[in-house]
Amino acid sequence: MVILMSSLRRNRPLPRESKTRMLAPAKSTDSRLSDWSGVAKGKLVISIDLEAAWGVWDVLTPEQLRLAEEAERPICAALVDLFDRYQVPATWAMVAALLHEPSAASRPGSTTCWYAPDIIARIVNAKAGHEIGSHSGRHIYFGQSTAAQAREDLEFARSIHRAHELPFTSFIFPRNAVAHLDVLAEVGLKVFRGNDVDWTAAARRMERHLGQAANLLDKMLPIPPSPVSTRTCGTLTDVPASMLLMGRNGLRRFVLPGVTRRKLRMGLDRIRRRGEIFHLWFHPSNFYYRRDEQLATLAWFLELAADEASRGEIEICTMGSLANASPERNPSARSAS
Ligand SMILES: [Zn+2]
Numbered sequence: 177m178v179i180l181m182s183s184l185r186r187n188r189p190l191p192r193e194s195k196t197r198m199l200a201p202a203k204s205t206d207s208r209l210s211d212w213s214g215v216a217k218g219k220l221v222i223s224i225d226l227e228a229a230w231g232v233w234d235v236l237t238p239e240q241l242r243l244a245e246e247a248e249r250p251i252c253a254a255l256v257d258l259f260d261r262y263q264v265p266a267t268w269a270m271v272a273a274l275l276h277e278p279s280a281a282s283r284p285g286s287t288t289c290w291y292a293p294d295i296i297a298r299i300v301n302a303k304a305g306h307e308i309g310s311h312s313g314r315h316i317y318f319g320q321s322t323a324a325q326a327r328e329d330l331e332f333a334r335s336i337h338r339a340h341e342l343p344f345t346s347f348i349f350p351r352n353a354v355a356h357l358d359v360l361a362e363v364g365l366k367v368f369r370g371n372d373v374d375w376t377a378a379a380r381r382m383e384r385h386l387g388q389a390a391n392l393l394d395k396m397l398p399i400p401p402s403p404v405s406t407r408t409c410g411t412l413t414d415v416p417a418s419m420l421l422m423g424r425n426g427l428r429r430f431v432l433p434g435v436t437r438r439k440l441r442m443g444l445d446r447i448r449r450r451g452e453i454f455h456l457w458f459h460p461s462n463f464y465y466r467r468d469e470q471l472a473t474l475a476w477f478l479e480l481a482a483d484e485a486s487r488g489e490i491e492i493c494t495m496g497s498l499a500n501a502s503p504e505r506n507p508s509a510r511s512a513s
Pocket residue numbers: 225227231311315349350351
């Protein structure tokens with residue numbers, strides 16, 4: 177643990193080039209025009225739910241346990257390499273128990289499915305300058321929890337983040353069950369990922385299976401993902417999701433990479449024209465099946481996004497940097513844009 181902590185601390189400041197990309201992208205003729213015209217530049221945010229077996233602790237199968245043990249680490253390593261190659265920072269929201277070995281003791285299977293300081297050290301030490309966020313303490317479901325249970329879980333998470341000198345600013349709800357926002361604010365969190373705002377949200381509200389079918393249909397068709405804007409909820413900022421990079425198991429294997437690429441490109445095209453946010457999200461487990469195809473899709477997208485950012489056409493932000501820069505939170509940002 178001492179080795180991990182020194183490793184985590186060693187590279188605490190973000191690399192200079194990553195800060196530059198996030199906060200002050202290179203100027204080009206296009207960006208000067210958009211600044212001059214008063215239209216905010218489009219922003220790309222990528223958030224990743226880092227959970228290993230904690231993500232399925234309540235519905236665990238032997239196959240999921242096997243994949244968490246065998247696939248999670250190589251996939252996280254490949255993802256970190258990809259983000260480094262294109263110098264794109266992301267928000268990695270971690271289940272805090274991944275840094276708390278006693279929490280793994282009562283869980284089935286290998287400890288490595290539940291305890292992963294090596295993965296988190298790799299992310300913290302990456303050149304891209306990622307943000308570490310929170311995906312709760314032990315992946316409890318806030319929609320089914322009392323305020324006291326939510327507070328206990330978040331206080332545990334905060335203690336782990338503090339012990340390792342990790343930020344505790346951005347939050348992603350387990351299973352996207354948004355609830356107890358007042359408790360999030362109490363423990364000092366500043367920003368959370370709200371739910372997708374596309375047409376499938378209405379189906380999800382009506383019936384869970386209808387929502388799942390609509391979600392799959394949406395991913396199979398070249399329907400553009402919805403751009404989003406930040407929303408202020410008291411002291412918190414909501415950065416809603418635009419698009420999930422879906423896994424490729426079961427029926428999802430019929431989601432063609434070409435369609436996914438077209439949707440990703442449309443997501444960037446839309447924010448470039450409208451100055452909004454494209455918020456892509458996924459779990460490492462979304463790469464468990466058809467891994468090479470999935471990684472190739474992400475690499476293609478990161479190259480595209482990095483190229484557009486280098487030309488000043490978009491900005492690449494983490495959830496935390498976006499919340500700090502939001503006009504609602506920072507009036508000077510409003511007058512400057
Ligand atoms: Zn999760």
